[in-house]
Amino acid sequence: MIALSNIRENPRPMEENKEISALFHLIDDPDEEVFNVVSTRIIDFGKGIIPNLEHLWENTVSEDVQERIELLIHRLHYRDLTGETQQWGRNLHQDLLTGALLVARFQYPELVTSTIYQEIEKLRRNIWLELNNYLTPLEQVNVLTSILYNYYNLRGSEIAYQQPEEFLINKQLESKRGNAIANGILYLIVSELLDVPIRAINIPRQFVLGYFKPEYDFTRVNENPQYKTEFFIDPMSGQVFTHKDVENYFKRINVPPVASYFKPLSNKAVIRMLMEEFSKCFDNDKYRYKQKELLDLAAILDTPDEDPFTGEVDETGENDDPSI
Template structure:
């Protein structure tokens, strides 16, 4: 572990007029990694640097913040149990480096408690969904953003919680996290072009209703449409409209890794529209973490 005094001494050298020294210091601080971040943040407030040094510090902080998110994401990917909120938090932290996990967790816990207060053990699966819909879309006012105007902020969970608008994916992530915390079997489904949710048939009700029932999905939910209920037939009609052949993974729950990859892809599309090639490149790097 690098000593505090050594890091502080290196930061002070960023104000050296010799560009070669500044370059060496920069490399050493990048090698130290995220541990140097807090010292860089503090130095902006307490040290009297020339303007060029402040520019260099800002650049270093951005690189180190990205390295920190990347390292945390790789750690998340390696875990056998992947917490979806933690993963969504890491993607949000990429855009908002000062974001703390507890901020997201507290907001979602507040919504979860409101849903819990409205539930009781006698509700059917349809009534449970109706209750969640009432809390999310009527009480809190969450809604789908205009499809022609998806900004990066519509994909990030912290801004979705603040602005109450999101994409099909971000609203589905919020909905499923709350449901799963309440032990309601609702999971994300990577349907083409429009992420949805599946209420799993955990009690194998389909076996009682249909001779060919498999006990898989009871029904589907579209949070982008304020929790509209959908059948498999509805989804197959949509595929037929777009001349797409049905595939098994279109109808079954997605892994949390694939959900995060889809979130990153959505952000890449948004930043491409904004001509932010720097962001697109960084997000491509994060996406590659899943296949390395």
């Protein structure tokens, strides 16, 4: 159901003509084919018709009709979100915070982002005040971790698809709690703002960050990418892991630690992963359409990524060393 508090105050409805009135009268038609035709035509009017739909929702007694109205409003927002996702994916630089907000707006289309930007800026400034050029990589990460998990009191949780809000940056900042992916994205956002060379890597069954050696020559594509990293970070808690810890993890899960697992993920790949994992929260008959929509959004970003350091596109993975 739409929370009435989420409906804009004093919305200005589109001038309702005979066609709109006729379409609104047909929203409750029991014939699904009729409703599909009606909904397509309503969506063609664009987001300007949303205030009219919200007014209709408020004056409708039938919960079934209210659900149909909610679906129409959702589809209108989703159409715009699809276009914005396409544009973000085409940008020369995919800003990670903007990508995370796109995912949050899937569930909260009227999200006010100014407070989120302010919260991120507070975090950035608090960490910046503690950083200096003389800190070692481990000391830099200790500053980030201390501010995020001790001062800011961020808490992490295992990924649970019954807790969709733990994927979304707006709810994460509100509750100071997120799952490994959400916390990892927040860690990456702040790191990028502070020019700390931390990237997500594709360790199986985990969302792990790596501190990449800033002096390493990333154009040497045949080098083993595992050794581009000083150490690894668990974004659930900020705990640091050594190379030996990671090697032991691969032994425990009985998976060969191939080089591709240690390559830095682009921001586009991170947001694609967030969308795919978030979609699993809607694996039920009632919200299956949301799962499909999120997977469709992820597919928009499923294009070959440029190497974030060399600018080269890796479509084949042929540069991957098959063993470590």
